[in-house]
Amino acid sequence: MPISRNTLLTVYLLTTTSLLSVTAVFAIGSDTAQTSAQPPKAAPIVAPIVAPIVAPIVAVDTASELKNRFRIDHMVDNMTLFVERDYDSGPVIVVLPDGSKMYSDRHPKTVKWAAGITGDIIYIESPMPGPWQLIGKVVPTSTIKKVSKLEIEVQPLPQPLFQGEQIKLVAQLMGDAQRMRLPGLDYLVEWNAHFVSRHKAGDENFAAGDIIVGSYKDNGEDYDERPDDGIFTSNIDIRQPWGDYRFVVQARNNVFDRQVSSLFRLSPRPINVEVITPEDSSMAEWKVMLHVDNSALQLAETHFSFELTGPAGMQVPLIVDGLTQADSELVLPTLIEFGRYKLKGTVATTTVAGREVILDLPEQFFSLTPPPPPLPTAKELAAVAAIAAQKAADEEALAKKDAIFWIVTINVILLILGVLGLVVWRKRQSLAQALAAAELRVQQQKPVKQAPAPSLDDIDLTLPDETDNNN
Structure with a gap:
């Protein structure tokens, strides 16, 4: 019996619709996420997952069988491709039905692309209907996942x-x-x-x-x-x-x-742990007070696990269970080494509603210090005072001796400096006198210059002759 054209069209549409309904595609919302400072609008959260999730993986086109090809129907408004590649290989190249190509760093604004070391996530708005192809090192056994709704x-x-x-x-x-x-x-x-x-x-x-x-x-x-x-x-x-x-x-x-x-x-934490400091912090016996809120936890199912660490690599585990009272006291092991200690612990317990919980307890620190030395006796004090007095007397005698030494030394130095100064001054005076005498002798030894003979013009004829005066 021949199959009618309408029947073939119906089968084609049903096959195409089924293929799209079982592919894994993510819808990309147009609204961006709110910042952390402004929390987003409340959205419903699924019920708690008690058992491991065994939901089947979406059945989609196998890449090896279709040679990285798939078809997009005209009814698809948007889609997200999940592509699995060889480790550390480059992003795939998407070939559209019209032969144009899209790359991870070059694509239309309607496309969003996230490339990782093992695959690509590509969102495409209003994809072109027809056959698409991926070029790249797609894992042969992988599947091409095309999804329309993401949450x-x-x-x-x-x-x-x-x-x-x-x-x-x-x-x-x-x-x-x-x-x-x-x-x-x-x-x-x-x-x-x-x-x-x-x-x-x-x-x-x-x-x-x-x-x-x-x-x-x-x-x-x-x-x-x-x-x-x-x-x-x-x-x-x-x-x-x-x-x-x-x-x-x-x-x-x-x-x-x-x-x-x-x-x-x-x-608030329903368990409180407090280290009780003894009156004498040098005592080797320390205690820890444990307080459990029995209105929130079951005492019989509350188990403490501590680890005490201290100097010289000390590590001691401590276990406390079988509690019958809300307030209990834990005596720590005898501490020998002086120094700083740390008490770290966890609690495995059950709430009154029956939920099993594990709690981390705040770390506790304390120090074991050596005892102070005993007070000295009167005899020891007298001996110490005598030693101190003798030491003071010795220091005083040494100070006097040093003072005399420096006084004599300074006076001798000043005397020497004075004598040296006097000698220098006398030598400078003698040198000055010798220089003055030498200069005087030089001046005395110079010849006296003869006065020039007078000329006729210089003789005063009005004066009487010397012979006439004698007469």
Whole structure:
């Protein structure tokens, strides 16, 4: 029986629609994320994840079978491609149906591109219908994931939540309601967790503001069970001031930005540890007072684990369990070495509601100092006074001797200087007199100059002759 044209068209449309519905594509919201100082609008958070997530990976086109080719239908408004490449290879090149190409550093404004060491995340607005192709070192066994809706699911914080809790929280990236899994996705998506204070009067966190408390990783380290399984595990630091907060989780990269938030209260630590200092700090016996809030915790299931460290590499483990009273006293081992000690501990306990928790306790420091020396006796004091008096007398005699020595020395020096000065002065006077006498002799030995004979003009004829005068 021949198949009609309408039947073929219907089968084609159903096949195309099914292919698009099972591909993993991420929708990119047009609104950007709010800053950490201004928490985002509240978004619903999924229920707590109790068992490991085993959601199937999205079934999509296999790259090796289609030679990195895929088709986009005309009904697709936007899409995000998740491409897995060989480690540390260059970003892929996207070839459009009309033959034009897009690169990681050169593409239209409607395209957003995040390139990592193991893959690419590419968001395309209003993609051109038709066959597309990827050029690059795409892993042959990988799949080309095309997704139309993206969201994040975050496990909410339990209540009550206590200061210092060691807590494991998980989150996952969802594409079309399916958990996304891609090798190297941990490097392509940045997760941040914030505690934003609600500034309630009387709370310890009244002026805390926005606190970055950790992130989520899918690297198989710390609390994360397996790398690259699509389950991101937190490393949140709960040692923050107690009070009311908004819990904000953000997942972002160059392509997308998603946030969820919820309200919670961080309760004060229900266990208090205090080192009791003895009246004499040199005593070797020290005690620690343990106080447990039995209105929040079950005493029978509260177990302390301490480690006492001190001088000379001392490390002593201490275990306390089987509590029957809210206030208990722990006697520390006998301390021998003088110096500084540190007591560090954790508590494994159960809340009255039945939730198992582990708490970090604040570190405690104390010092064992040597005892003061005994007071001297009267005889010892007299001996010390005699020694001091003799020492003072010796110092006085030495001072007098030194004074006489310096007085005599200074006087002798002054006398010598005076004599030397007198001798120099006398020599200078004698030299001056000798020079004056020599100059006088030189002047006396010079010949007397003869007066010139007078001329006729100089003779006064009016004067009488000398012979006439004699007559």
